[in-house]
Amino acid sequence: MARFIVDPSRVNFSIDRTGKEYNLRVLQRAQVIFTNLLNLLPSNYISAIQGPNYSTELKAAAVELAKIELALEDVDLDRSFEHTRSEFLQSIIGYLLFLNGRIPPLDYDDEEFRRFFLSLIKIYFQGSIPKSIADATALFVTEDFKVLENFLLVRQGVTGLDISDEFGFQIDIFTTNTFPPDLFVLESALRIILDLVRPAHTLFRIRYIFTDKYNPNEPTGKVLDAMRWRMASYYYEDFRVYCGGIRDRDRLGHKVNKAVTNEDHSLDF
Secondary structure: OOOOOOEEEEEEOOOOOHHHHHHHHHHHHHHHHHHHHHHOOOOOOOOOOOOOOOHHOOOOOHHHHHHHHHHHHHHHOOOOOOOOOHHHHHHHHHHHHHHOOOOOOOOOOOOHHHHHHHHHHHHOOOOHHHHHHHHHHHHOOOOOOEEEEHHHHOOOOOOOOOOOHOOOOEEEOOOOOOOOHHHHHHHHHHHHHHHHHHOOOEEEEEEEOOOOOOOOOOOOOOOOOOOOOOOOOOOOOOOOOOOOOOOOEEEOOOOOEEOOOOOOOOOOO
């Protein structure tokens, strides 16, 4: 295989320099180098058989040079995000994107991690536009969602917003009447990514939309509403039957009765 060109049949791209595939690559590259070194020798030194000291030394040098060449090729391929080895994805691509090492809590294998980074790079260089925010949200949210800008909602007559909400937007996630699994992990990852994509002066909210469902109870497919009333009253019962007041009492014990009117006794009980 030509130097510094990706071999389409290559499977192992890890940093471990072991395995059948790696040893075969070293052998093939060393044979080419060994042949080139032999061609540099005078005609009286040329020997293709294993035996002379110079051929053994050249063979050992060819093997080491082959290992160095293969290592340099891998380093050169790391420059391309499409072929960066998994062990260096974070140090090369992640360092480019994330501030202070803030990595979303992702449960991805190496290939999924690579595709996530490549998608994020594409989104990142689109700029801080609504489409970038929607594409970043789609990396984590599988349900339907909408990105709504507050100033556009105000133009449509939506209430509940004022001038303080001018530089804000909200992400409405339409659920199946239940919260997504691993809600807090999802929100943490989503907020980290949105902090990279959104304009720095904006604020946002994430809302989960639940939908009520009505099943028709009429043969015509309509919903027949029914209303019921149940009335109850709770109060203290007044067992007094005579509310006549005593006006005064004389020395002989004679009592003068006078009916009491226009008095409020509601606070006495």
